[in-house]
Amino acid sequence: MNSRKSGGHPRVEALALFARGDLAWFERRPIMYHVRYCAECEHEVEQFRASLEELRRGASAGLPPALEPAGDWSRIEREMTGNINVGVAASRCIEKVGSRRLRGWRGPAVIAGLAIVFVAGWFLNMPHSDTARILSALHSAWGGIQPRNGTVVQATSKGVAVRAQGAMLTLLHPGATDVTVSVNGAGSVGARYVDDETGQVTIASVYGQ
Amino acid sequence: MRWLDVEFPHDAPISLVSFSLGDSTTASVRGTSLALDLHTSLTLRNASGKSIRGLTLSVEAQDLTPSGRASVTVPSLNAAPGEIFPVRVDLELLRPFNTPRNGGALVQVTLDGVLFDDLSFYGPDKLHSRRSLTVYELEARRDRQYFQRLIAQGNTAKLREEMNFGLPEFQSPQLGLELLHDPRSTTGSERPVSVAIVSFPDAPVQMVNGAATIYKNEVRTPHVDLRNRSAKTVQNIEMGWILHDQGGSDFMAGLLPAHIQIRPVQQARVQENGVLRFSHASGSPILVDGVTAFVSNVEFEDGNWWIPSRNDISNSTLDASLKRTLITSPEQQRLAEIYRRRGLTALTTELKKFGK
Numbered sequence: 001m002n003s004r005k006s007g008g009h010p011r012v013e014a015l016a017l018f019a020r021g022d023l024a025w026f027e028r029r030p031i032m033y034h035v036r037y038c039a040e041c042e043h044e045v046e047q048f049r050a051s052l053e054e055l056r057r058g059a060s061a062g063l064p065p066a067l068e069p070a071g072d073w074s075r076i077e078r079e080m081t082g083n084i085n086v087g088v089a090a091s092r093c094i095e096k097v098g099s100r101r102l103r104g105w106r107g108p109a110v111i112a113g114l115a116i117v118f119v120a121g122w123f124l125n126m127p128h129s130d131t132a133r134i135l136s137a138l139h140s141a142w143g144g145i146q147p148r149n150g151t152v153v154q155a156t157s158k159g160v161a162v163r164a165q166g167a168m169l170t171l172l173h174p175g176a177t178d179v180t181v182s183v184n185g186a187g188s189v190g191a192r193y194v195d196d197e198t199g200q201v202t203i204a205s206v207y208g209q
Numbered sequence: 210m211r212w213l214d215v216e217f218p219h220d221a222p223i224s225l226v227s228f229s230l231g232d233s234t235t236a237s238v239r240g241t242s243l244a245l246d247l248h249t250s251l252t253l254r255n256a257s258g259k260s261i262r263g264l265t266l267s268v269e270a271q272d273l274t275p276s277g278r279a280s281v282t283v284p285s286l287n288a289a290p291g292e293i294f295p296v297r298v299d300l301e302l303l304r305p306f307n308t309p310r311n312g313g314a315l316v317q318v319t320l321d322g323v324l325f326d327d328l329s330f331y332g333p334d335k336l337h338s339r340r341s342l343t344v345y346e347l348e349a350r351r352d353r354q355y356f357q358r359l360i361a362q363g364n365t366a367k368l369r370e371e372m373n374f375g376l377p378e379f380q381s382p383q384l385g386l387e388l389l390h391d392p393r394s395t396t397g398s399e400r401p402v403s404v405a406i407v408s409f410p411d412a413p414v415q416m417v418n419g420a421a422t423i424y425k426n427e428v429r430t431p432h433v434d435l436r437n438r439s440a441k442t443v444q445n446i447e448m449g450w451i452l453h454d455q456g457g458s459d460f461m462a463g464l465l466p467a468h469i470q471i472r473p474v475q476q477a478r479v480q481e482n483g484v485l486r487f488s489h490a491s492g493s494p495i496l497v498d499g500v501t502a503f504v505s506n507v508e509f510e511d512g513n514w515w516i517p518s519r520n521d522i523s524n525s526t527l528d529a530s531l532k533r534t535l536i537t538s539p540e541q542q543r544l545a546e547i548y549r550r551r552g553l554t555a556l557t558t559e560l561k562k563f564g565k
Contacts, residue, residue, distance in 0.1 A: 037426075037493060043303070044240060047240050047241045047305060050241065050305060051241040151276040152389060153277070159299075159300075159301070162277035162278070163277070164273045164276035165272060165273060165308075166272075166308060167242075167302070167303060167304045169268070169279055169300060169302050170300060170301040170302075171279050171298075172248075178542070180537070182461065182464065183464065183485065187483070189463075190463075192539060192542065194543060195297055197295075198296075198297060199546065199547070200283050200285070200295075201284060201540070201542050201543040202281060202297070203281070203284065204279070204280075204281055204282075205279060205281075205282065206278070206280075207277065207279065208276065208277050
């Protein structure tokens with residue numbers, strides 16, 4: 001974790017919140033950009049998401065009493081829907097009270113104001129994953145983006161790595177100063193260096209299929 | 210739970226004398242995963258009757274099998290029959306706690322191949338180590354002859370230049386890359402480009418044309434058309450790929466082999482499926498502007514090989530840093546290290562050890 005702090009990566013807490021979709025949009029954007037190009041952080045986020053998924057599966061299978069509220073997603077959903085209905089009903093009441101004064105330009109202004117409050121409230125409070133699911137569903141309707149789902153081979157600052165099935169294997173080149181990284185073949189990345197201890201030139205490679 | 214197993218076939222030309230896990234080997238919890246940091250030194254013996262010039266060890270983690278695997282290759286070896294030599298394996302394995310275990314060691318090291326001084330080969334060759342070890346050995350012979358000639362001529366100025374002394378600007382830039390087989394599709398912003406071609410005059414295979422698609426920091430499905438100019442049938446070919454970024458810098462991206470049969474004077478197409486995604490060592494993306502390709506080596510059906518000579522590379526149209534990258538073989542890297550640390554006498558002694 002030290003390297004995370006010193007290497008210009010987001011803090012692990014921020015990645016955890018990002019994975020859950022609990023960051024505000026202005027905090028989320030730079031992390032989303034970083035994660036897209038940083039395999040290490042992307043892996044961390046995937047791990048958090050896998051754990052979350054595990055927790056959800058656990059919730060549906062029956063949780064210990066202490067964790068029960070967190071797993072009762074349908075109850076939370078009902079509460080949220082109820083809150084939204086209360087808000088909508090309240091706005092209708094206001095509309096009726098001031099109906100005469102809201103004619104003309106004021107009506108649209110109030111509606112726009114409420115819309116801004118609603119959008120801001122949505123992005124500040126709703127989990128990003130839910131928003132993303134909704135947007136993704138809408139996007140799919142217009143032709144869609146396929147999720148990335150494959151083996152990834154990559155070169156990092158400390159070695160070459162292959163990531164698959166949730167696990168990651170990195171061949172390290174500790175202490176090597178002059179490391180040459182290249183694609184060595186179809187689905188393979190290699191790092192060449194002179195081993196400090198043996199004096200042998202060594203080529204560490206990873207392969208994805 | 211066993212961390213590491215090392216197993217070689219009974220008829221293997223190398224045997225395991227010992228292996229030890231270093232003091233820095235640790236297992237810890239990282240996020241929701243077990244992080245195994247493993248540093249081991251294998252002591253191997255040449256159990257054959259021939260000198261070993263290189264070997265490749267396959268490294269497999271059960272959590273990644275069959276999708277991913279790794280290898281450690283040591284080219285430029287000079288292990289005589291009966292000689293003992295070390296090979297280090299340093300790795301890190303991250304496995305989520307919820308991954309089911311299949312029994313056996315978490316990491317298994319086996320033998321993929323051994324290349325001897327007569328260019329014969331032993332091993333299952335699942336990782337195509339025969340091809341890579343043979344090319345490394347041919348390059349090593351080419352470079353040893355060149356350095357022996359420079360020393361014999363007393364051309365120390367050229368020798369120092371070749372060993373990269375005083376030329377820090379020739380340090381090849383480091384890049385990070387991912388190779389994706391199942392990438393996100395894009396929505397129309399991909400850009401088709403022609404592949405620029407670098408020709409070596411003596412190459413038996415000439416590139417005719419090529420194309421690829423570029424999307425931000427990704428090169429998608431590059432392909433080239435090749436013509437066999439020789440009188441022999443080509444069996445395997447390896448293409449070198451160079452990347453140009455939008456800032457005007459060039460990077461040596463790597464070598465992609467292709468098993469393709471091209472009869473004399475015939476033409477064929479080599480295509481790489483998948484996506485190469487590039488980034489700087491810092492992690493920031495390299496916005497790709499164009500790609501260049503060249504023929505790096507050729508294997509003929511009769512078992513002969515072609516690799517570019519040092520003159521081919523020096524006289525090519527590549528810029529100086531790319532020439533330097535291309536010409537620096539694993540053997541040159543090893544010899545340069547000997548020269549830097551122990552001087553000209555040690556380098557001369559090292560070169561004399563090799564009969565060929």
